[in-house]
Amino acid sequence: MTDDKIIKAYGDALDDGAVQVSFTLPLAAGPQAKAAAASLAEAMGLDQAEVVHMASQGAGFSFFVVYGHCHHQVDLSTLQVTELELEEMDLFEINDYIRDNIGRKLNVVAACTGTDAHTVGIDAIMNMKGYNGEYGLERYPWINAYNLGSQVDNTFLVAEARRLQADAILVSQVVTQRDVHIPNLTRLVELLEAEGIRNSVVLVAGGPRISHQLALELGYDAGFGAGTTPRQVASYIAREIVARKLGSL
């Protein structure tokens, strides 16, 4: 739409900055609460903030929908975006690639660690049946896929990774509270380093709140967000093992 390097949110016209936000305030609904909502929106950078909806949620809480024109803008030239460059292969190509370039089956150990009980992400990548018609890693003849399930303790995961001689470790974090996934992910890296095996495995984090950038910052080799398919993960792991010459353990 625009060649400018400086952009604003778009509602109905270029640079109108139109956005919608919704939030709760710990106030009973009324004129004061409404004024507080508008004031908060302005503090967020919304000009002409309009509280289009206020509703009582009971027990002294109110819900708001606010529209406004956000005066903040983004200079694209200042952004650093780290994206995983992925040469994607399909199931057959990946198997051929492992057979031809590594010559043995890869051991992939996966777990949903810490307090997280949601296995939807790891199951979508690992399960035989896969997800949305794409087979998971358990279906790959040249991969030994071990899904340890949910609420796996980091120390247990590291012990299993050792026992199974993991080439790659996949960690999933789906639903977390108060950002508990960050220290939990960091802890695994520390444990792997303490055991001296961090550099001999490909370490991958996944989940709706995981970006490649965040994964790198936490000391992982790659991060995969929502919508990732098994073949993307498998392609990455296989190529990374070859690139880092990890295959000949």
Add this chain to the structure above:
Amino acid sequence: MKLQLDAGLVKECRDAARRIAEEVQAFIQNRTTVAVERTVLRLMGVNAALDDVPMANIIVEGLAARGELGLGAAYWLGNACKQLNLSPQEAAAKVAAGELDLLALPRLEPAGLRPFLHELAEPGLKRIADNRLERKRLQQKLKMGPAPLLYVIVATGDIMQDVPQAQAAAEQGADIIAVIRTTGQSLLDYVPHGATREGFGGTYATQENFRIMRRALDETGEKLGRYIMLVNYCSGLCMPEIAALGALERLDMMLNDALYGILFRDINMQRTLIDQNFSRVINAYAGIIINSGEDNYLTTADAVAEAHTVTASQFINEQLALAAGLSPWQMGLGHAFEINPDMEDGLLLEIAQAQMARQLYPDAPLKYMPPTKHMTGDIFKGYLHNSLFNLTSVLTGQGIHLLGMLTEAIHTPFIQDRYLAIENARYIMNNARHLKEELEIVPGGRMQKRASQVLAKAAELLSQVAEIGLFSALERGMFADVKRSREGGKGLQGVFMQAAEYYNPFLDNMKAKLDRGMEND
């Protein structure tokens, strides 16, 4: 709106499920577990802790370590109470403090001690029966919302934060509040003590936390003129203990499904089926509605291909519930709205499945779970997805309706997520309240064919399971695509054979009263 279901096939399903349940009951009958024995002690009034270790655990672990659990914990504590003239709690405190060795006392003849054990059991039995009457009185006075009853969870980890969120949800229109448990509690082999303010993804289930939330919801219920039901999770390694604590503190509903623990928490099947039986007897006696967890199967297995496993498991759960003395109105059998929303006519399959469940268990409230597997970060689509679920629920007359959160798969619900979910459900359920009375299902049409097909597959699966038994079926991965071994999983070391003189005064009393029919049903 009605499906034509083959009555002969339905009977085949029930007969097979009954055979499956009978085999399980025969296995349970002469076994006990550390959790069952702790529950007996708790019901006798042993609810204190020493340095945060529950005295029930101290006593039962002591007996188990010395190989003396076969007679049951009631015998050993009763033997001491009788001879030393102590109350169960007083005797337990002496054992915990190391001042009393239960095995060192002269041993009274077990059969002769039974009348005394009945006396010790009486106050606990009375308190639970009184709670049942009190619930009935309050529900008559305050009324309940129309079904489907709206069920939401609170999960802050801090009971003091849970209270205002639960009260707000009730004010918004929720009928049922579940305080979801902290992650991993199902794997603890003890129930923590006291009020707790730290948990992840949920709050510890403790007797004190139950009491705090019960009192708060009673207050809100009085204010709103509606009885607000309280739910917790009677699953995992402390199944019967949680049932006992819930019964003592007048909870109204309990998640209570051994199959869920076996498949999804890797709890040993022998342990948890024994635990489940006693927990269900307690729930039956306390007038608590149980919820089963078949809905979870569809979070790992495909909702279209594996729908019959849900139906088959419901039949089994129904028979196991009947064997424990539960009445149909107490059976919140689980199922879920988990078909991929991008599938053409997926809604038709959901309606067929929900309507079939409604007709198969006409007197059970049924617990209907919202979409989770196909929820993404697209909260707007998620909200719409939940709307179709809400419509299906009111159209098929479900009893217990778990509200879907638009932020499922993002975070534990914010207060506004819950508010929006309640608004959505109230709008749709009010707007389409009597639609089910105005529609007919086309004979030979898509929905009719789908229901017939699922029922036929369920019957086939049940006959296979009846052939090999439930334990073998679980070993072969016939439910939820998950395989579990008979000797594997957590908690097997807590299973014991009963001695010939074993006695559990609560189990016998409750079963006897349930068999006669609870007078206040």
